Amino acid sequence: MTPVRRRAALAGSVVLLTTAVAAVAVLVTALFAWRTIRSTAESQERDQLSRQAEVMARTPALATLMLDRQQLIAGPNGTELALVGTTGAVQGPAAPVVGAAWRTTLLAGRDVSGTGFLDGQEVLVEGVPARTGGGLVLIRPMSSVDEAADRMRGALVLPLGLGLSGAALAGALLARRLARPLVSAARTAHRLSEGERGLRVPAEGPAEVSELATALNSLDAALAHSEQRQRDFLMSVSHEIRTPLTTVRGYAEALADKVITGDEVPEAGRILGGEIERLERFVGDLLALARLEADDFRLDTDEVDVDALVARAATVWSARCTGHDVVFRAERPGHPVRITTDGFRVRQLVDGLLENALRVTPAGRPLVLALCQEDTGARLEVRDGGPGLTEEDVAVAFERGTLTARYRGVRAVGSGLGLALAHRLATLLGGTVTVQGHGPEGGACFTVRLPADPGLSRLS
Template identity: 45%
Template sequence: MTRGRGISLRTRILAATVAVALIAVLVTAVAALQLVRSVDTSAARDALSAQVARLANAKPAARDAIIGGLSQLDDAGTLVSTVSRGGVVSGSAQVPRRVVVQLLAGHVVSTTVRVGGSSYLLEGRPDAQGGGVVALQDVGTVRAITPTVLGRLLLALAIGFVVAVVAAFFVARVLAGPLVDLAGAAGRMAKGERNVALRPSRIAEVTDLETALGALDQALVHSEGRQREFLLSISHELRTPLTAIRGYAEALGDGVVPPEQVAQVGKTLEAESNRLTAFTNDLLALARLEADDFPLEPSRVDVGGVLAAAAEAWRGAATSGGVAVQSTAASGSLLVTTDAARLRQVVDGLIENALRVSPPGSSVMLAARREGSEVIVEVADGGPGLSADDAAHAFERGLLRERYRDVRPVGTGLGLSIAARLVERMGGRISAGSDRAGGGGSGAASGAVFRISIPG
């Protein structure tokens, strides 16, 4: 099932930033509305309180004149009344009884009351005559300024929101741009382009991605170069026996081969056919090893017994070449749970490789010992050995073959790669070197050593 491309990172960043800005604007607007209303009410109450205090401290005649003048301005929302020592209310303001009682008791009153279905701010102050002055202001007139102030505030917030959206657009481009470039570079690499130039970024995480992608690019260049060299080598090796087979087949078909040479031609054809078979078998083995359903049949296996059987099987071929094959096993249990046939296949491949490079008079040593929970198997030859770089890359397909094909006997270039993959499939490890940690005997000390670690 093909998945859709999904939403781009740039769109996500833009949407997230816009959403955050919108939430911030809404929260600020709500908080500002409450703050403006609170400030308006507080300011109106302070002004009303100051006015009532001045009236309470004024002389009765002057106070009455002022109150009479204010009575003409009832439409402004401010009402003023006086309370006599006897509790009689005079003026335009309706004063609740509880306020009268508090004033006669000498208390300052500051509250909000409902009169005629409207809310009023009420401020009351006792006077020197034992009564008091009360002023009421309609809350509606107090809050009449709020919409104007709030409108201007919302306009400012809207401008800020627009600025935030524009800034978010550019931020999204700045943040997502390098990733878009990396995606494009990865796409070009996927199409086969190599050594893709990457534009440096100042974002640390993007720089990490660029470094990883650059390393992948170089690894692909190296790997594909190795594969190209390997394929060229294999094609050359296949072409050589095929050319020989075709040439002799044409000669036989044309009847130009003398009768006394037919047997020799037949042996040549057999030898070249065997070379082709070896290459084909190795290639098929590698293909099977890389398949997910590669079969293994684990059981309890005596590693010492596997080495002894392998040494006996190869002793005849080794003797004909003047090479001795010896097998030693340390005391104690060398039982492991693994596939006996696959383990023998690995050992056989290493012995064949060792016999190829071991000169007459030398030895191929097989040894096994236990180290903790693992059993160590060593196959050491008496050949020219391996350099440090050889050992590091010994299991890469065809590498050693390309290096030494004109120097010493070599195989198909696939054997060590097959051995490494078999050991990996069995859950073990394999390494190459020129030193033996636990082997014995003589004649192989200067050669190569292949060491296998098998979990017990």
């Protein structure tokens, strides 16, 4: 048995991701700051050394005394001094650092700034011209820059660590905010799969999570509605089957018990045949609907002359309507109306709508099959002179068994599958079927629109 791989929880993944992103950000910041701090520290040391040199340059004669006193108070910091006389002579501990170029610059009245070496050690050099001529130069070991940079880097560790910890905490809070409604939605989905209904998921959290909750709530309502329709349909099916079965059983028992004999037998046989035919028709509708809803249902499309198809259908239905004293009329253009479709399925669709219409059309009333050519294809209409449909009927006309259950005992009804079959067929043919409650003849008007090319219709 293959072991089931355990998936990581969303909360843990979010925390890990946010911490990883924060860690990368902290690392990049630290690397950038690590290099920037060194130059910042050097700039600060130079600035401090330059200001100190400016103060001392105002009284060059007291500069050495001032430096010695400062180091006595604050402690030695490696700062050394060099005095450049008006003649260019240099004296003081830092004299070896001051070269000819710097002497010339100071005698010209300009500042000097740079680095040099004293006793093999790299030093910072800052010099300013004196008011009385010449200049003053201060040097400080470069190690002081490194020490200042280390102090600044050490101070950087705490805020970076706090930033990383804060990111992890923010990730945990975000994960909790995301995961809680998702877990609730997942639990609701599991309960829905187990058959519970009437569940509500709170629409909280981010917009996407809230949309998921709304979708689950809509799914719950849709499932409840669908299951209620299925129950109603099954009740309708059971009623449709039970009635002819009861009749067949009753006559079969009467024949077996010889209650029906002699001249009554042929009549009983006709009744049994009629009930069996009802059962066959009902089962046939069920099987046809199941085939239409199968994923592998195939259409055999070809160029079809719908006008000729309507003419053939009119010949058959004119005879059937005459037998029911219904006035049949066919309205067609009388010239070829060619579209690419499955002619057999179109005829099946037309026959289904005509049979449904004939069932409710009283004797002496009209039944019309009309064809009209349109720019986008063909339009077929089946209109009857029956009682028509209410607005509530129109809304549910193509739902399986709904009208049958609504009008059983009021008017002639069929298996409850005919209009559902028509709707499914029209959809598979790339067209549509709609209904008006009352058409020109007073009864219902069913309109089928078929595209000239069902392939193009599905792409559009």
